[in-house]
Amino acid sequence: MKDLFSPFKIKGLELKNRIVMSPMCQYSVANQDGIAADWHYLHYVSRAIGGTGFIIIEMTDVEPDGRISNFDLGLWSDEQIAPLKKIVDACHSYGAKVGIQIAHAGRKAEDAEVPVAPSSIAFSNQYKQPRALSTEEVKSLVEKFRSAAARAVKAGFDAIELHGAHGYLLHQFHSPLTNKREDEYGKDLTKFGREVIEAVKAEMPEDMPLMMRISAKEYVEGGYGIEESLVFARQYQQAGVDLFDVSSGGEGHFPADGGPGSHAGYQVPLAREIKQALDVPVIAVGRLEDPVLANAVIGNEDADLAAIGRELLRNPYWALDAAVKLKKETAIPKPYSRAF
Ligand SMILES: Cc1cc2nc3c(=O)[nH]c(=O)nc-3n(C[C@H](O)[C@H](O)[C@H](O)COP(=O)(O)O)c2cc1C
Numbered sequence: 440m441k442d443l444f445s446p447f448k449i450k451g452l453e454l455k456n457r458i459v460m461s462p463m464c465q466y467s468v469a470n471q472d473g474i475a476a477d478w479h480y481l482h483y484v485s486r487a488i489g490g491t492g493f494i495i496i497e498m499t500d501v502e503p504d505g506r507i508s509n510f511d512l513g514l515w516s517d518e519q520i521a522p523l524k525k526i527v528d529a530c531h532s533y534g535a536k537v538g539i540q541i542a543h544a545g546r547k548a549e550d551a552e553v554p555v556a557p558s559s560i561a562f563s564n565q566y567k568q569p570r571a572l573s574t575e576e577v578k579s580l581v582e583k584f585r586s587a588a589a590r591a592v593k594a595g596f597d598a599i600e601l602h603g604a605h606g607y608l609l610h611q612f613h614s615p616l617t618n619k620r621e622d623e624y625g626k627d628l629t630k631f632g633r634e635v636i637e638a639v640k641a642e643m644p645e646d647m648p649l650m651m652r653i654s655a656k657e658y659v660e661g662g663y664g665i666e667e668s669l670v671f672a673r674q675y676q677q678a679g680v681d682l683f684d685v686s687s688g689g690e691g692h693f694p695a696d697g698g699p700g701s702h703a704g705y706q707v708p709l710a711r712e713i714k715q716a717l718d719v720p721v722i723a724v725g726r727l728e729d730p731v732l733a734n735a736v737i738g739n740e741d742a743d744l745a746a747i748g749r750e751l752l753r754n755p756y757w758a759l760d761a762a763v764k765l766k767k768e769t770a771i772p773k774p775y776s777r778a779f
Contacts, residue, residue: 443734444767447492447743449682449720451646452597454536454744456492456769457737458758461724461748462540462600462652464497466510473500473513475522483526486751487535488772490758493744494530495684496523496539498602499591501583504551505543505608514541514587523594531595534770538598538650541587541639543580545569545608546617557611557618557625563692574622577631580608585638592642599639600650603632603675605689610654613671614690616662629671633678640679650722651675652684655709658698659691665709669716676717684722684746685710699725703732711741722746730761 447454460483467478483494499512506513513519527537546556546569555576556569572580584601591599603609611617612624612631624631640649653675655668672683687706688699699705703726710723723742727733728750736742751757762769763779771779 441737441740442767443730443737443745443765444762444769445737450648451644452536452648454492455534456490456758457744458490458492458733458761459722459724459744459746460486460491460494460751461746462495462497462602463748463752464507464511466508468510468512471509472518473503473506473511473515474519475512475526479512479522480526480529483537484529484533485755487530487533489754489756490762490769491535491751492758494535494537495600495746496526496537496596498540498542498544498607499587501541501543501580501587504548504555505545505583506551507544507547507549509550514539514590515583517590520590520594523591523596527595533772536597538600539591539594539596540600540602540652541584541591542602543584543608545611547606556608557620557631560617560619562606571620574624577624581631581634581638584635585642588639589642592644592647598648598650599643600652600684601632601635601639601680602652604652604654604684604686606654606691607689609635610690614657614663616657616659616690629674632671632675636675636678636680648681649679650682650684651680652686654687654689655685655706655713656687657690658688658693660694662690665712669713672713673717676719680719682720682722682743683710683713683717684724685713685742686724702726703729704736707736707741714740714742720744724748728757730764733761734765
């Protein structure tokens with residue numbers, strides 16, 4: 440029987456439990472240079488001390504204009520490696536494994552003077568009109584993802600996650616709503632994503648898993664649904680993705696009659712469908728902060744891992760609390776043992 444506190448292994452990544460800290464932008468870089476600051480160190484290491492098995496560092500961008508804001512983390516320069524490595528090493532010393540989410544915001548880069556995108560279609564009238572990337576620029580972005588991955592490996596991360604969800608660049612390429620290109624990257628909507636996967640994989644050690652966060656469903660009118668996402672996810676799996684982190688939406692403002700739910704476990708059915716159809720490990724995310732529910736998602740084999748987002752912003756010790764509530768054994772940091 441699997442539960443939230445059973446270990447998990449994929450390739451060389453071995454986790455002490457199945458609790459994942461979902462990637463969450465902190466917009467807290469000090470000097471607009473993409474370099475992790477004290478805040479990031481304290482924030483992530485606290486969650487490692489708090490018992491989280493697997494921490495995924497927030498959206499970290501492959502070029503300055505790929506940031507949502509100028510206060511986002513980056514991996515476009517070698518000087519960004521050491522402060523991330525310090526976080527990884529400290530998290531390791533408290534028993535957590537660490538991944539990093541590599542990304543480009545595309546048309547949702549709010550501070551870029553002119554954001555870039557597959558096609559010149561603005562996210563909404565509150566967003567800037569993006570410029571369509573040339574074919575050569577698309578190819579050079581593949582290389583930027585490759586270099587960012589090489590830096591992540593140097594920083595000692597245990598896994599890499601590509602951000603292919605929430606309406607950011609990788610998502611923009613595979614969505615027919617945002618990719619109206621006439622070149623090879625428009626005729627084949629997953630070509631960019633597949634090339635990024637292959638480039639990134641080439642920089643990663645053989646036993647390091649590559650994860651991809653996807654929006655398994657779009658909510659705006661004319662958007663894709665789970666059937667289409669099974670098709671593109673299968674292509675990404677064949678290109679080298681080892682595990683999917685299953686989210687949804689982000690492609691536009693939701694219609695009045697339907698966006699993602701806000702109820703507990705609202706994205707679990709999407710994770711289960713991807714897991715079953717592709718026979719691939721998945722992370723479920725979205726309102727899983729009730730430990731009984733997160734435990735059930737694992738026990739019922741809806742997902743292999745359960746990611747916690749906002750609740751881990753409220754409570755860095757969520758994993759330790761969950762162990763108490765579920766009556767599971769977990770290592771308590773020695774200085775805190777009298778409290779448990
Ligand atoms: C402050 C904040 C920042 C976020 N940043 C990211 C991000 O960098 N990458 C990402 O994939 N999702 C991001 N998300 C979404 C979360 O990872 C998560 O999927 C979402 O909050 C749902 O999980 P929850 O109900 O446990 O919070 C962010 C969410 C919040 C609240």
